Amino acid sequence: MIVNYPELAVKELIDEVLNSYSLKYSDTCKCERCRNDIMALALNNLPAKYVVTDHGRIYTKAIYDQIGGKAQVIAAITAAIQKVQKNPRH
Numbered sequence: 799m800i801v802n803y804p805e806l807a808v809k810e811l812i813d814e815v816l817n818s819y820s821l822k823y824s825d826t827c828k829c830e831r832c833r834n835d836i837m838a839l840a841l842n843n844l845p846a847k848y849v850v851t852d853h854g855r856i857y858t859k860a861i862y863d864q865i866g867g868k869a870q871v872i873a874a875i876t877a878a879i880q881k882v883q884k885n886p887r888h
């Protein structure tokens with residue numbers, strides 16, 4: 799199986815980052831379309847890191863180590879949220 803580490807990290811963190819963002823900005827839209835736009839945008843801003851894995855279980859700590867840290871992923875998601883909220887396509 800081929801996986802892209804940043805993709806796993808973004809899927810892991812999207813709800814957490816989106817929820818804490820919407821606590822600060824209560825008009826933040828969390829509909830399916832905006833959520834997908836945010837994930838796509840964040841992933842376009844993160845370097846791809848494809849790996850082959852033989853087992854289904856991948857440890858998220860190992861993922862963050864491989865892609866330069868959790869903070870980088872959170873920053874990419876936050877920037878994507880700001881951009882999508884300015885121009886929602888729902």
Ligand SMILES: [Zn+2]
Nearest residue numbers: 827829832888
């Ligand atoms: Zn929306």
